[in-house]
Amino acid sequence: MLNKNDSSFTGNARSVSAIDWLPEGKLKLLDQRKLPTEEVYIELSTAADAAAAIKDMVVRGAPAIGITAAYGVVLSVLKSGPDSTDQVARDIEVLAASRPTAVNLFWALDRMKRVIQQHESNGSPVEALLQEALLQEAQLIHEQDIAANKKMGASAVALMRARQSTPIRVLTHCNTGALATGGYGTALGVVRRLQEENVLGHVYADETRPWLQGARLTAWELVQEGIPVTLNADVAAGHLMQAGKIDWVVVGADRITANGDTANKIGTYSLAVLAKHHGLKFMVVAPESTIDMQLRTGQDIPIEEREGDEIVAVKGQIIAPQGVHTFNPVFDVTPHDLIDAIVTEKGIIEYPNETKMRALFAKTCD
Incomplete structure (x- = not known):
């Protein structure tokens, strides 16, 4: 532990x-x-x-x-x-x-x-x-990338502080910190900035099955830097929200389409649905290089699937019966209407849609 x-x-x-x-x-x-x-x-x-x-x-x-x-x-x-x-x-x-x-x-x-x-x-x-x-x-x-991360962190925290009183409690998913970027972080860059401004209440880190990036990487990063973090099982996220322990869900992204739909680590979509149900804010933090204006919606994003052995075993220890069928998508897509804000180094889009995305990024789709 x-x-x-x-x-x-x-x-x-x-x-x-x-x-x-x-x-x-x-x-x-x-x-x-x-x-x-x-x-x-x-x-x-x-x-x-x-x-x-x-x-x-x-x-x-x-x-x-x-x-x-x-x-x-x-x-x-x-x-x-x-x-x-x-x-x-x-x-x-x-x-x-x-x-x-x-x-x-x-x-x-x-x-x-x-x-x-x-x-x-x-x-x-x-x-x-x-x-x-x-x-x-x-x-x-x-x-x-490092400069963009720091700029996004500052912008995101300014938005969060304008929306609520401090301290601010955050739930994050997967790893979006120095390990996942050039050295500062997207969603964890926001956490770092909250800590720097002394307005961070607490961070809850989803373990993030099946690769456990939250447990192995996010928790490790935050412990290294002395930032208060509690590790929780992915399935405990709804309970934390119901108990009133979360203010914002803050995640990164691997691809964002022209209408604001966002692909991120598997399990992100579930968090967005839970956040909407509990009246919490859901923020995506990603650099402009993650925006793909050539794809209109999240349905166009190719979703990587990996071998099933990643979910039938943990560190080589088999946890499922031999011969069981597996389904191991690495990402899921969060629809734009579940997202309160997309934060990039170029600006913030609140309640994203295609019109707002095009206005900020001034690019065209084929």
């Missing part, structure tokens, strides 16, 4: 960093599969390594997946050289195929492809120049 008496808790705020570019041209990732019992880092040297890390959940969370993929392109060029454009293109395809739902992945790869195309249009680039340009773009994506 994670608490302040646990040997892993020092009482001092400790920043968490899950993605680091090393000077020797490797990508260093915190292996999130090992947490909270082990803090293990791995070093990647190829694009295939980066794609495998994304697919195998070494790194997860839409913004972090995009950042890792961007660095994966840098690894590809370092390995192949700029003359091996066909190999780099194949590596980008492998990276794109690693997770289908998180739109940040494709957004980041598109930015990296534009850098390559720009250099190709100028003639055969000098190897060092292209490598440096790609590295700068990946690092810019990383830095911009």
Whole structure:
């Protein structure tokens, strides 16, 4: 059980960093599969390594997946050289195929492809120049994500404080913090900002079956930083709301469509329905890179399904009968009419719909 008496808790705020570019041209990732019992880092040297890390959940969370993929392109060029454009293109395809739902992945790869195309249009680039340009773009994506997270946190807290008196009690789902982003967090960035402004009442963290990101990652992050957190089973969320212990449900997103429908970790839709029933506020916090204006509604979002062994076993321990059929979607879609606010670095959309989304993002759908 994670608490302040646990040997892993020092009482001092400790920043968490899950993605680091090393000077020797490797990508260093915190292996999130090992947490909270082990803090293990791995070093990647190829694009295939980066794609495998994304697919195998070494790194997860839409913004972090995009950042890792961007660095994966840098690894590809370092390995192949700029003359091996066909190999780099194949590596980008492998990276794109690693997770289908998180739109940040494709957004980041598109930015990296534009850098390559720009250099190709100028003639055969000098190897060092292209490598440096790609590295700068990946690092810019990383830095911009942290800046966007902090801006969203400030905006979200301003809205929350305008809506109610403090302290503010939050329920969150999955992991949306430094581990899932460039280093600060979307929904957990809001929690961090509440703590910084001394208006956080408490955080309740859903365990988040089947990968237990809430238990293994969110609780771990918050304990590391001395932020008060209580871990609860997913099925206890309704009871907490009924007992009057929650003010806001704050979650992240992996993709948001033109009308404001939002794909997030499986179980989010249930929380939105519960929040609506209990008269609580439901907030989605995600960077602009998560907005996919090419998709009109959540029905158009591809929902990743994973192998059933993830739900019939926990840490290798079988908990279901052999031969049972399984259904293991990774995400669900929350309709926009259950969402009170979508917070991005570009602005806040209260009670989102397609008209409001288009007004803020000024993009068109095919």
